[in-house]
Amino acid sequence: MMAAWSDNIRKVEPYVPGEQPKDTNVIKLNTNENPYGPSPRVAEVIQNPDLLRLYPDPTASQLVDVIAEYHGVDSSQVFVGVGSDDVLAMSFLTFFNSDKPILFPDITYSFYDVWAELFRIPYERPALDENFRLVKEDYYRENGGVVFPNPNAPTGIYENLANVEDIISHNGDSIVIVDEAYIDFGGKSALELIDKYDNLVVVRTFSKSRSMAGLRIGYAISNPILIKALNDVKYSYNSYTMNRPSIIMGTESVKDDAYFKAMVAKVVATRTRFVESIRPLGFTCLESSANFVFATHENIPAKEIFEAAKKAHIYVRYFDKPRIDNYLRISIGTDEEMDKFVEFLTGYVQSIQ
Amino acid sequence: MMAAWSDNIRKVEPYVPGEQPKDTNVIKLNTNENPYGPSPRVAEVIQNPDLLRLYPDPTASQLVDVIAEYHGVDSSQVFVGVGSDDVLAMSFLTFFNSDKPILFPDITYSFYDVWAELFRIPYERPALDENFRLVKEDYYRENGGVVFPNPNAPTGIYENLANVEDIISHNGDSIVIVDEAYIDFGGKSALELIDKYDNLVVVRTFSKSRSMAGLRIGYAISNPILIKALNDVKYSYNSYTMNRPSIIMGTESVKDDAYFKAMVAKVVATRTRFVESIRPLGFTCLESSANFVFATHENIPAKEIFEAAKKAHIYVRYFDKPRIDNYLRISIGTDEEMDKFVEFLTGYVQSIQ
Incomplete structure (x- = not known):
């Protein structure tokens, strides 16, 4: 039997926060963080x-x-x-x-x-x-x-x-x-x-x-x-x-402000470079004005790419929701991180087709 | 005329936060903070x-x-x-x-x-x-x-x-x-x-x-x-x-933990010392198990002491509420801070009586 106080506990559908891997070998492109630290002056x-x-x-x-x-x-x-x-x-x-x-x-x-x-x-x-x-x-x-x-x-x-x-x-x-x-x-x-x-x-x-x-x-x-x-x-x-x-x-x-503007410019430049790199692989990205891109592939389901990337220690975001369940949300990391992701995608797409 | 949206704004009685003086010459005994910093290790x-x-x-x-x-x-x-x-x-x-x-x-x-x-x-x-x-x-x-x-x-x-x-x-x-x-x-x-x-x-x-x-x-x-x-x-x-x-x-x-226990012990020792120091001046403190004391004077109203202390740049807390409006809540600072407060109180009590 449950105690009487249990009737008065607020019932909610708890939100499940995004995954924050503790493994530091992961390339983390799943929560739209900035790949560069803040101004060194803040420390x-x-x-x-x-x-x-x-x-x-x-x-x-x-x-x-x-x-x-x-x-x-x-x-x-x-x-x-x-x-x-x-x-x-x-x-x-x-x-x-x-x-x-x-x-x-x-x-x-x-x-x-x-x-x-x-x-x-x-x-x-x-x-x-x-x-x-x-x-x-x-x-x-x-x-x-x-x-x-x-x-x-x-x-x-x-x-x-x-x-x-x-x-x-x-x-x-x-x-x-x-x-x-x-x-x-x-x-x-x-x-x-x-x-x-x-x-x-x-x-x-x-x-x-x-x-x-x-x-x-x-x-x-x-x-x-x-x-x-x-x-x-x-x-x-x-x-x-x-x-x-x-x-x-x-x-x-x-x-x-100078540091801030420089880091934003770096992310924007990497975004352009990344979108161009994955287009030849069969990906289409919606036109992004953010620090992430929303990408879909012409014939490989997004969920499969998501899972394969995760196995390769690259985390992106997949939403199992109507209308967007064939898209991946990919945060823009450093050029090096994005290069590794492109390298993975290149091999993966070839292995499927 | 107010806009229609103003009807849908939540009406609350805003809480007024305690005073945080920007003047660093103040002896701040009004918000029960610890006079000692945390472990140097945290920095x-x-x-x-x-x-x-x-x-x-x-x-x-x-x-x-x-x-x-x-x-x-x-x-x-x-x-x-x-x-x-x-x-x-x-x-x-x-x-x-x-x-x-x-x-x-x-x-x-x-x-x-x-x-x-x-x-x-x-x-x-x-x-x-x-x-x-x-x-x-x-x-x-x-x-x-x-x-x-x-x-x-x-x-x-x-x-x-x-x-x-x-x-x-x-x-x-x-x-x-x-x-x-x-x-x-x-x-x-x-x-x-x-x-x-x-x-x-x-x-x-x-x-x-x-x-x-x-x-x-x-x-x-x-x-x-x-x-x-x-x-x-x-x-x-x-x-x-x-x-x-x-x-x-x-x-x-x-x-x-060693640092923590040492700082708590210092505050407790200062509390005992402070309570004993103000008793001869006509103050009674409730028995405190906290990092503050609740004190009342035998013939000077608490509000007057509060205001006089503030003029002397010593902040304590006064509550204008039923049953406790003749008490002061005094946070325990360093020995030096409490000594200055006792010195002030000694002079103040003498000047009144």
């Missing part, structure tokens, strides 16, 4: 362990200020969280309290429906078109909010800013969240629309272009009213979430 | 910034394992979170889903009612007795869960383990959370009861005795069923909350 600022004994500044003002300055906005327009997952979850909790469904694409970041379920937010998922593009008219209907990534995940496709603006302007009664986790690798940001629309929230992360997945830093930029609403919810829950190493190292990362 | 493990580019292990298994080993439990009995605030909030969300009210004392950690309000959990607050002690019989009534700190905050009073066990054993149908944030500074832990009662969750933090408030690490120890329930809820929300510096440095802190 220098954390040498003194004595600073760890004090609580972090709950407003993380040092980091907020440097992000605001970087984007040319006021500090009252910046909200920081423990990764963009935290920022997005807080945004769902803060902004999506309508009885109407929120809208996001059928193929998109896999956490949106998890949060909607957790917070009991109704949602609908308009289908992307046959080219995996947003159909902007699908977002004209009545709704309780809109959220989509740009570039989209896991396709890597960038939606032009005119279409993004069209969706924002058609939803004056809802909050529209544009999740720009990958924007530094290609495409124009919706940040320039922040002052024009009072219903727009742009979300960013340090995990991809800033090489700091291990630190968990994300942020939202919007108008001061929406940022205050986010902070009010955050402080009501746990006011000390971002730790001192993140605040200090994150700040230093933003300050070293 | 050595974070020299390589390259590790920051990878996502943290979502299970934080390295840290979970070392905590489990330290307490002589299985790793399946340990849940880690971003500070004990995160662990407690997750515990509320996971375990307190009954329609019956949860119970916690009228004078206690100030976040319990904040989380109960946020998650819409009904609650009742039985009054501590006139000596600020728990009345165990108050926890015999039907409830949806029980939570209390031991030692209690902000009183510092430790409740003996027989009374704690009595409350646990009278609540077989509810989860009982014993919040042991301060237990390392005095008193016997409820951890020894974990295997005896399936409804017990013990919560700990690295912020006080381990000098790591700046890292945000907390944990719960319980049986594998309750720990799995916590992890399921956590993964459904945000699976990457603890960052790499916290995992690595936290692990190293647990390994350096």
